[in-house]
Amino acid sequence: MNLIKWITSSRFWKSWFRNPYPRDRRSRAMVILNSLALHLHPVRVPKRATKVTYTWGLGGLATWMFMILTFTGVFLMWYYIPTTEDAYWTIVKLETGVTFGSFFRNLHRWAAHAMVIAVIAHMTRVFYTGSYKPPRDFNWVIGVGLLLLTLLLSFSGYLLPWDQLAYWAIAVGMEMGGATPFIGKQVRMALLGGFEIGQQTLIRWYTLHVIFLPLATIFLMATHFWRVRKDGNISTPVYEDDEEELRRVAEERRRRR
Numbered sequence: 437m438n439l440i441k442w443i444t445s446s447r448f449w450k451s452w453f454r455n456p457y458p459r460d461r462r463s464r465a466m467v468i469l470n471s472l473a474l475h476l477h478p479v480r481v482p483k484r485a486t487k488v489t490y491t492w493g494l495g496g497l498a499t500w501m502f503m504i505l506t507f508t509g510v511f512l513m514w515y516y517i518p519t520t521e522d523a524y525w526t527i528v529k530l531e532t533g534v535t536f537g538s539f540f541r542n543l544h545r546w547a548a549h550a551m552v553i554a555v556i557a558h559m560t561r562v563f564y565t566g567s568y569k570p571p572r573d574f575n576w577v578i579g580v581g582l583l584l585l586t587l588l589l590s591f592s593g594y595l596l597p598w599d600q601l602a603y604w605a606i607a608v609g610m611e612m613g614g615a616t617p618f619i620g621k622q623v624r625m626a627l628l629g630g631f632e633i634g635q636q637t638l639i640r641w642y643t644l645h646v647i648f649l650p651l652a653t654i655f656l657m658a659t660h661f662w663r664v665r666k667d668g669n670i671s672t673p674v675y676e677d678d679e680e681e682l683r684r685v686a687e688e689r690r691r692r693r
C-alpha cells in the first residue's frame with residue numbers, strides 16, 4: 437500500500453498524471469480538459485452516442501488505416517527510388533531481398549484498400565443516420581474533401597511501381613483528364629508534367645503521394661475531428677421507443693422553426 441502511495445506521490449508519476457483519481461463530476465471534467473488526447477472529446481458524451489453499432493467505429497477505422505499507411509509508407513520510402521529506370525526494380529528488390537519488405541508492402545496495399553472501403557462505409561453510415569444535417573453540414577463537406585484525398589492517395593500510389601498496370605493507369609487517367617471541357621489540355625499537362633508520360637510524370641505523382649496528399653489529409657482530418665467536437669460530438673441515435681428523446685428532438689425542431 438505504501439509502495440503505491442510512494443509511486444503515486446512521486447514527481448515522475450505526477451508529471452504524467454496531473455489530476456488525482458477522478459471521483460466526482462468536477463474532477464472527471466478536469467481530467468478531460470487537462471489532457472490533449474482526451475480533449476478531442478467533449479467533457480460529456482451521451483451514453484447512447486457511444487453505442488458501437490451506431491457508428492461501427494468506421495471513422496476511427498479509417499484513421500487507424502491512415503496511421504498504418506504512414507508508418508509502412510516511411511519504410512517503403514527507404515528502398516523506393518522514384519526514377520523510371522529504378523522504380524520497378526526497387527520494388528522487385530523490396531519483395532525479394534529485403535527483410536519484411538514483402539510484408540510491409542502488402543500491409544501498405546491492404547491498408548490502402550481497407551481505408552477506401554472504411555471511408556465509403558463511414559460516409560454511408562453518416563448518410564443513413566441523417567448525421568449530415570445541420571449543424572454537421574460543414575463537416576460533411578470536409579468529409580467529401582477527405583473522400584477525394586483518399587481516392588487520390590490510392591490512385592497516386594498505384595502508379596509508383598511503374599509497371600504495366602501503373603503505366604496504363606496513367607494513360608487512362610490522362611485521357612479522362614484531357615476530356616475535361618474547356619481546360620482539357622491544361623489538365624492533361626498538369627497530370628503528365630509535360631507532353632508525354634515520363635520521368636517528370638513519375639516525380640510529380642510521387643511528390644503528391646508522399647508529401648502533398650498526406651499533409652492535406654492530416655490537415656482535413658484535424659479539422660474534421662475538431663468539428664465533430666464543436667458540433668457537440670457525434671449525433672445521437674433516436675430510438676422509436678425512447679419517448680423522452682423523441683420529445684426533446686420535436687421540441688428542438690419546433691424552436692428552430
Ligand code: HEM
Binds near residue numbers: 657672
Ligand atoms: C479520411 C477519411 C475520414 C476519416 C478519418 C473520418 C473520421 C471520422 C470520425 C473518427 C468521426 C467520429 C464518428 C465516427 O467514427 O463515425 C467522424 C464523423 C463524421 N464524419 Fe468522417 N471521416 C472521414 C471521411 C468522411 C466522409 C467521406 C464524410 C462524408 C462525406 C464524413 C462525414 C462525417 C460527419 C458528418 C461526421 C459526424 C457524424 C455524426 O455526428 O454522427 N467523414 N468522421
